[in-house]
Amino acid sequence: MRVIVVGAGEVGYQVAQRLSAEQHDVVVVDVNPERLDYIQSRLDVAVVEGSGSSPAVLERAGIKEAELLAAVTNLDEVNLVCCMTARARRNLTRIARISNPDFYTDGGRLQPELFGVDVMINPERELALETFRLLQSTAATDIAVFAGGAVQLVGLVVTEKAPIAGRKLAEIGAAEQGRPILTVAIERGGKTVVPTGNSEIRAGDHVYVVAATAAIPRVLELCGYEHSEVHRVMIAGGSHEAFYLAQLLRQHNVQAILIVKDRERAQDLAEKLDRALVLNADATDVELLELEGVGGMDAFVALTERDEINILSALLAKQAGAKQVITLLNRVEYVPLARRIGLDTAVSPRLSAAAAILRYVRRGAVTRVATLKDIDAEAIGFVVDPGSPVAGRPLAEIRFPEGCLVAAIVRGEQVIIPRGADVLRAGDTAIVFALPEAVGSVVKLFNG
Known part of the structure; x- marks a missing residue:
């Protein structure tokens, strides 16, 4: 897929980095030649110098072949004009970064269709929501919500007094049998691993746990924390x-x-x-x-x-x-x-902005993308389509790429921590934890 990213700032860089790693044809447009040189020296992308609001510049960037345009400069007005310039293009999804709160009030609410905008993203609003969730979970270093709030992924640092410190995951799982909780990653000494049942948890480990929202207080307790209300x-x-x-x-x-x-x-x-x-x-x-x-x-x-x-x-x-x-x-x-x-x-x-854009780039079965901050990994939510290659098959029979893990299945109101014999059914939501090298393959697998 050809993707045009207008804006070579931090947001543009993050989007271009993720998409180029997944072998998409990425073109970055910006008026600043130094930023373009910086990006091109580090990423496998093409660059075009000029304003994304210029039809001629968009032509040079290959707008005719593009399937997605992401206008993510620091200026809302530029992003709107950029999308408006490309509004006549069919089969093109136009995403605009819009940050000004005035555009979201009743009196000044923006009508995106007037500017040819298909999707508005608000990184500042997304960050505030993430921060609020972190405040609710007190000790969490990372948090992502899936399946309408039924499942959460949280990052926590294991304390010295944690009940799980010094124990293997298989032992912890046996003791917590019946609770929908799964440790999907351990970061220790700057290295991240997808653990097995024989992996031992140590004090100071940075663990990433997927659990039903109702089980999050228990996760905090296991890692050595008490849940407290914020006033x-x-x-x-x-x-x-x-x-x-x-x-x-x-x-x-x-x-x-x-x-x-x-x-x-x-x-x-x-x-x-x-x-x-x-x-x-x-x-x-x-x-x-x-x-x-x-x-x-x-x-x-x-x-x-x-x-x-x-x-x-x-x-x-x-x-x-x-x-x-x-x-x-x-x-x-x-x-x-x-x-x-x-x-x-x-x-x-x-x-936050990069994760929001990635969801629309991947489309298909993808419903949620969470980019984890402290480790280079993603948690992705998929809805299983009846025609998907994974539908109706036990997990053990599906050839998942190395570096990914189906962490949870949401079926109706039930949250399942799956085993190899569990079958993905059409309509299920699957939450998948994936390292960078596995992301592209697992998205293709679910989309078919």
């Missing part, structure tokens, strides 16, 4: 992500305190967020943090637009005693380093 959250920054998260917290009766350095932005947010406390101050001011009681907060979330400020304010909040610290990192390469420097959890709007 007060401090947010550093006045970004779109901060606004969306404050809205979500308000809807769930959680008190939000925002620290916003820019005076005009602070005033604007204070008017829009009537039940939140907005302070016009610097989130790296130690005295202010202590005065506002950061040490007594259930969570501190750093959501400014600068990674350096986010890292510093998060470290200060953690040192002061905040129970949970979540840090936004725009530079994707920083994300795996977060825990090494003492941060609990990092989130990335770039990875």
